[in-house]
Amino acid sequence: MGLLTKKEMKQTPIVDDANDARYGVVEIDLDKCNGCRICTLICPSNVLELFGEKHNRRARIKEGLVMCLACDNCHAICDRDAISIVSGYDFAGRYKQLGRGAPSQPRLEWGKPAAGGYTGTVPQCPAAPEMDGRHD
Amino acid sequence: MSEFATEVLGENDPEQTEKEAGKVAGVTEIEEGAPWNAVEDAFLRRRSIRKFKKKQVPAHLIRRMLEVGRFAPSQGNCQPWKMVVVRDRDMIEEMEDFCVASCRKIAGMVDYTVYDKGTFARRKTEMMAKLISRSKPNSMHPVPFAAVSLVAQNRFAVFHHPPTIILPLMDTRGIGHPQIDLGIVGTNIVMAAHSLGLGTCWVGLASFLNESPEWRERLEVEEPYEIIEAISVGYPLGKPMRNTVSRETHETVWLEDGKKELIY
Ligand SMILES: Cc1cc2nc3c(=O)[nH]c(=O)nc-3n(C[C@H](O)[C@H](O)[C@H](O)COP(=O)(O)O)c2cc1C
Ligand code: SF4
Ligand code: SF4
Numbered sequence: 471m472g473l474l475t476k477k478e479m480k481q482t483p484i485v486d487d488a489n490d491a492r493y494g495v496v497e498i499d500l501d502k503c504n505g506c507r508i509c510t511l512i513c514p515s516n517v518l519e520l521f522g523e524k525h526n527r528r529a530r531i532k533e534g535l536v537m538c539l540a541c542d543n544c545h546a547i548c549d550r551d552a553i554s555i556v557s558g559y560d561f562a563g564r565y566k567q568l569g570r571g572a573p574s575q576p577r578l579e580w581g582k583p584a585a586g587g588y589t590g591t592v593p594q595c596p597a598a599p600e601m602d603g604r605h606d
Numbered sequence: 607m608s609e610f611a612t613e614v615l616g617e618n619d620p621e622q623t624e625k626e627a628g629k630v631a632g633v634t635e636i637e638e639g640a641p642w643n644a645v646e647d648a649f650l651r652r653r654s655i656r657k658f659k660k661k662q663v664p665a666h667l668i669r670r671m672l673e674v675g676r677f678a679p680s681q682g683n684c685q686p687w688k689m690v691v692v693r694d695r696d697m698i699e700e701m702e703d704f705c706v707a708s709c710r711k712i713a714g715m716v717d718y719t720v721y722d723k724g725t726f727a728r729r730k731t732e733m734m735a736k737l738i739s740r741s742k743p744n745s746m747h748p749v750p751f752a753a754v755s756l757v758a759q760n761r762f763a764v765f766h767h768p769p770t771i772i773l774p775l776m777d778t779r780g781i782g783h784p785q786i787d788l789g790i791v792g793t794n795i796v797m798a799a800h801s802l803g804l805g806t807c808w809v810g811l812a813s814f815l816n817e818s819p820e821w822r823e824r825l826e827v828e829e830p831y832e833i834i835e836a837i838s839v840g841y842p843l844g845k846p847m848r849n850t851v852s853r854e855t856h857e858t859v860w861l862e863d864g865k866k867e868l869i870y
Contacts, residue, residue, distance in 0.1 A: 479739060508843070512656055541654070546848060554852060581869075
């Protein structure tokens, strides 16, 4: 892979600019979460934390720059089925994700929602002008 | 089929072949919608493990994993790898420290996220990040960029403090694209580990070690070998395989009967 052109270089997304970078989105069901903490320990992006009084803790997403990878490992380990991704990540410009549909649990039959899966969405990062049109 | 082939292979009975294939996975008939078999389920439940118990993995289990690795397919059967196994706690911590220091160096040059917008430091680092992305676009993808930034801020580990690290070295003279063969041998090792109740994590950030003559010497890495990845191994904390995960679906081009379909 050779040198990028200057135009391509300019398309490098700025990772803390919401116009350039959309990270994974997780939803936490506070009625199910018992604040066991394990998701906060294994999250590769260090974006989860506990909040609330002792004996009544729950998980939540941290403030500030939250770079969730949408790996869903928090869901994999949660004993309470309290957390899961609802959307993947996407970047504007050079690293725009291509040809993606909504996230799904493993499907035994295509075209049908998988059992136990959450209904996901496709992230909609605004495309850089040069690379528009992905979600047509 | 020729007479010889018929004699040796028997009549070609497609149903029989499908049944034989099923036997490998422990099932006899596979209909659409049939539950995942044991092999498929293992692949679906493997996760990257980043919190390990302190307990060391018995050496014979590591050898068992390496043995499964040895039978991985490779281009032209060239097997372009050499394994280094590190089980010395102090050495593992030193490897961690070295890679953390490398992340700090890079972050110091390019991590604009730690500065307020509009400041000189912010403009300088942002410019540097874009410049470096010209020659190393894949390393400057936002996800590894974020990983380096988190490591530099002590918010993420490199190896995740496992009791054992496997470094599958790549013989750079391998046929075609030896990185593919390294990925496959690693997958064999990782899946064998998973089947033994062990957890693994691929560590791309380990490639910093390759740039250090001192580390190359300590780990017995000589020409024509390169450290391109590491695999951390240990007993996982909690039950990281309790649930399967959701991942994005991918556009798939399906060509059949002269028609073209896009399916997800
Ligand atoms: C070649 C390769 C390198 C990776 N490098 C790292 C790494 O340096 N650090 C890390 O925590 N995870 C690393 N990962 C793990 C990925 O982040 C992980 O596979 C991905 O998020 C999907 O999650 P899963 O493995 O649990 O399915 C790497 C994975 C691969 C295949
Ligand atoms: S793993 Fe589940 S129950 Fe435990 S803190 Fe996280 S969301 Fe809550
Ligand atoms: S999906 Fe992965 S990165 Fe995102 S919050 Fe869950 S564990 Fe963390």
